[in-house]
Amino acid sequence: MTAASEVLDFRRILVALDASKESLAALEAAAGLAAQLDAELTGLFIEDTDLLNLAALPFSREAPALSRSGRLLDPERLARDFKSMAATARQALARTAEASHLQWSFRTTRGRIGAELLAAAREVDLIAVGKGRRPLSGQVRLGRHTRTVATQTTCSMLFASTVSSPAEAPLAAVYDGSAPARGALALAARLSEREGKRLLVFVLGDSPATFAEHEIAVREQLRALGVSAAIRRVRGAGLAEIVRAVRAEPVSLLVVGAAALPSDEGAALDMLVEQSACTVLLVRR
C-alpha cells in the first residue's frame, strides 16, 4: 500500500520517437513530466524490420499518402528515410531536453517495434508514446504496437495527446481506493503543486457509502500532501463513466491507476485513449 506521502518515483522515462507529430507530442509530455520529477529522458528510434523485410522483396510497392499513384518501396530510400527520421527525432529530443535542463540519451535500434519497446520497457519506469491515428481517417486510436506494449509491460505508460489543452486546464486523477489509485493521486497532487495547476479528482463509487469512504481517503491523502482539489463523483466503476466525466470538462493530464481499468485492459485502454482528448498517464504501481 502506498503511504499518503509516498509518491511514485519515475527516474527514467523512455520516449518512443519516429519523428511523427504524435511522437513529438509524447516527447513534449515526457519532458514536462521529467522536469517535474527530475527524471532522465531516453529517446528510442526503432528501425522497423517488418518494413525493411518488405522493402527487400522485389515486388513490394507503396502507396504514398499524397500521391495519386504507387511506387516501388525502395530499400535504400527506406534506409535513408530511417536515418533522416532518427536524426530529426534526436534533434527534437536534444532541443526539448536541453530547454528543460534534463539528462537525456538517444539510441537507435533495429527490430520489430513491439518487441523492441517491450525490451526497452524493462530498463525504465515510464514509457511515453503518442496517441496513434488510424491510417486513413486519422482517428485517434491506441495503435497496434502500443497496444501490444501497453498490455504486456508492467511499466507505467504515458499516452500523449496531440491536441493541446487550455493553459488553465487542471490535472486530474481517478481514484477507486486501490493502491495504484493512491499512487496516481499522489503523483497528480505533486504535479499540480509543482505546475501550479488546479487538481481535479474523479472519485469512483457505486454507493453513497463508497463515495464517502473514498472521499475521506482522498481528502486525508491530499491533506497530508498539503494539496487541495476539487472532487467529482463518478457513479459506477465503468470506464465509460470515467471517459464521460473527463470529456465533460477540459483536463490537461489524466492520471489513472491501472487497477481502475477493467479486466480486458487492452479494450479499456483503447477506449480511454481514443475517447479522452487529454494526455493519459497509466500508473501501474
Add this chain to the structure above:
Amino acid sequence: MLGFDSQRQANMPIEPLPIESLYRRCDPSQLAFETTADLGELTDLPGQTRAIDAVRFGIGIKRQGYNLFVLGNPGSGKHAMMGEFLKRTAVSGPAPLDLCYINNFEDPQRPLALRVPAGTAAKLRADMTELVRDLKSAIPSLFESDDYRNRRQVIDEEFKTRQEAAFEQLQERGKTKNLVLVRTPAGFAVAPVRDGAVISPEDFQKLPEAEQRQTQADIEVLQATLEQTIRQMPKWDKERRERMRELNREVTMFAVGHVMDELRAKYRDLPDITAYLNAVEKDVIEHVDAFLATAAEKSQAAAEGAPTRLADGDRFRRYQVNALVDSSAIVGAPVVYENNPTYMNLIGAVEHMAEMGTFVTDFGLIKGGALHRANGGYLLLDAHKLLMQPFAWEALKRALHSKEIRIETPAQMLSLVSTVTLTPQPVPLDVKVVLLGDRWLYYLLSQHDFEFHELFKVAVDFEDDMPWNAEATAAYARLFATMVRREALKPLDRGAVARAIEHSARLAEDSAKLSMQIGYLADVLREADYWAGEAGRAVIDARDVQLAIDAQRKRSDRVRERSQEMIQRGLILIDTDGAKVGQVNGLSVLSVGSLAFGKPSRITAKVRLGRGEVVDIERQVELGGPIHSKGVMILSAFLAARYAREHPLSLWASLVFEQSYGGVEGDSASSAELYALLSALAELPIKQSFAVTGSVNQHGDVQVIGGVNEKIEGFFDTCAARGLNGEQGVLMPAGNVTHLMLRRDVVAAAAAGRFRIYPVRTIDEGIELLTGVTAGARDGDGRFPEGTVNRRVEDRLIALAEQRRRFGAGSGGEPS
C-alpha cells in the same frame, strides 16, 4: 523774367468752390426715425436690381450650364446677399436625398452609392450595426449548440466510417491472403506476413514458386485497391466539406433569415436597400466563419472566464454603411458654402489607413465633398480660392459637365498612377453652383477658359455704388438697421445714420453716389458700436461713427504721417508759398493697404533749344508708366498744335517728378506738367501756394481724375502743418466737383477762407490762376495779345525756331 508784382493783375474769372460743393451733407432732420430700432429689416440690398434679377433668373432656370458667377468688388455684400437669397429660396425646395456608400460584395474595389430619402442613411447605418451585433451573438450560439454539433459530428462520423470501412475492408481482404497493410515513412504498403511478422526475403524465397507468384499477385491486387482508395480520399474529403458548408449555410440562413426579413419589411418601399439587404444576406451566409470565434478569442474568453466575444476587427466592416450625406436636419434644399474648396473638399476622397506597413482602404474610408453635400441644392464657392487650389477648378467643371460626382484622386484623374484603389460608383449631380469673385477674375475666365461660359451662363454683376437720393437714404437707414439687428449692435441715432451715409458717399468718391461696399460700412458700424460702448452710450451717435472713421484711418495712417513729416522737415522739397518758374505742385495718391492718401510732389520743367522733344524723365529711367507717358505726349501735342502751327517746335524740354523714387503712373499730373512747361517757356513764375491735379487733352481741356478728395486733403495737410495763409488751395478738374466729399477740417478751412479749391476747365483757366497773368486768346490776326501767357509762350517758341534755323544754317546741321 517778370515777377508777380510787376505783372498785370488779371481779373480772376474763376471763383473758389462754395462750401456746399465740397461736401454733401445728409441732413439728420430729414430722417423719419429716432434710431434704427424703429426701422424694419431690409430683405434685398438696395441699388442691386440688376444683380437681384440675375440671381432670380439664375436660380429659377433649371438647365445645364446655368450656374451663377457673382461678380463685384470685395465688401459689396454679394456673399451675404447670395447666402440670404439662397437660404430663402432653398427652404421651399425639395429635400435632398441621403447618400451612402456600401460594400459591393461582387467587386469590393467598386463600392456602390445608395441614394435614399432624407434621414434614411443614418437609420440604415444603425440598422446594419444592430444586425451585425445580433448576428455576432445569434450565429455563434447556433453553431455552438448541441444540435449543430451533433449534425456536424454525424457528417464527420459518416465520412470517417466510410474511410475506416475502406481501410478495414482492405485489411480484411488482406488477412485472407496473409497480407497486412503497413505504414511506410511516406504512406502505406501491402506486406505478406507469417505469424504476425512480415516475411523476410529469405523466407519468401523458400516458399514454393506457385505460392510466391500467388502472393505477389495478391499483393498487386490489394496494392491497386489501396492506391485507388487513397486516390478517393481527397474526393471524399471534398464531399465532407461540401456537406459541412451546406449545413453551415442552412444554420446561417436560419439565424439570418428572420432578422433580414424584418429589415426587408422595414425598407420594402426602397428597392435599392432591399437589394442591398439581399446581398448582405448572401454574403453573411458565404462568410459565416467571420461570425465564429477564432481560437484566440475562445482562449481569451476562457482565460477571462467570460462569454466569448468576437473582436470588432475588419471582418465586419464589409457590412457597415458609410453615410456620406445625412440630410435629416436639412429643411428644403441644401445651401453649402465651402470655405476651403480644395480638390478633396470639393469632390471627396478615398482615404487610406496604415496597416501592417501598407496603406489600405475600403468603402468605409470614402469621404464626401461639398458637391455631395450640396447635391440637390446650391453650392457657393469663392472663385479666387477655388482657382488657387490645384485641380479643383478642372474637377468642378468636369463634374458639372458630366453631371455626376466621380471620386478619384488627382493622380487618377490625370492617369498618373495605376495602383489598385477604390473606384466608387459615381453619383448623379444636380447642383446650382454659385461662384463669387472679383470682376477681373470673371473677365479673365471669360477670355481664357472656353468652358467657362458653357458652365456659368448667368453673370450676377453687383453695382459698386448707387445714386444718392431720398430712396437710397431711406434704404441705407434700413440696411444699417438690418446690420445692427443681425450683429446685435447698439442702435444708431439719426445723426449716426446720416454720418454713416456721408461716409458711404466718401467711399464711393462721389457726392452723388453711395458706395455699395457694405463690408466696409459694416466695419464702421461695428467699431462705432465699440466706441459708443467705451463712452457708455446705449445708442450710437454721430460722434461714435466719426470716431470709428477717424480711428480706422489713424490705425493705418503711419505711412501718410511719415510722408508729411518728410515734407515738413524739408527732406522732400515742397513749397507752399512764393512763386517759381517751371515748378508746380502736383498731387498724387498712394495706396497702402486699405488706406489711400494724397501727397504733393514737385514737378519741374526745363526748356532749351532742341528738335521738338519733350522728355519725360520718369519714362527715360523706367519709373514712369505708359499712361503717364501718354499724358506727356498729349501735352507735347497740345504745345505743338497751339503754339507751333507754322514753324517747327524747336525746343527740348524735360519734365520730372522731383524726389520720386517709386514710379509714377497715371495722367492726372499731365495738366501740372503742362503748367510747369508753360511757366518755363513764358518765364512766368507759378504760385507755389497752389497744387494742381487733372489730366489734359490735346485741346487743352482739363479732364477728371481719380482720388480727388485724397489729393486735396494731401495738399491741405501739408499746408495746414505749415500754417494756412489764406492763399493756398488746389486746382482741380471742374468735372470732379461732383466727387468731392472732403474731410471736415478741409471744409472748415475752406469755409473760413483759409483754403480754396478751384474748379478748372481749361489749361488757360489754370495758368491764369497759377501765374496771375491772363492766358490770352488769339485775336483777328491770329496772334495772342501782348503780355499774355500764351503770347509769351508763342514768342519764345518762335524765337527758339528762329534760333534753330539760324543755328542750322550756320553749322549745316541741326542742334542736338
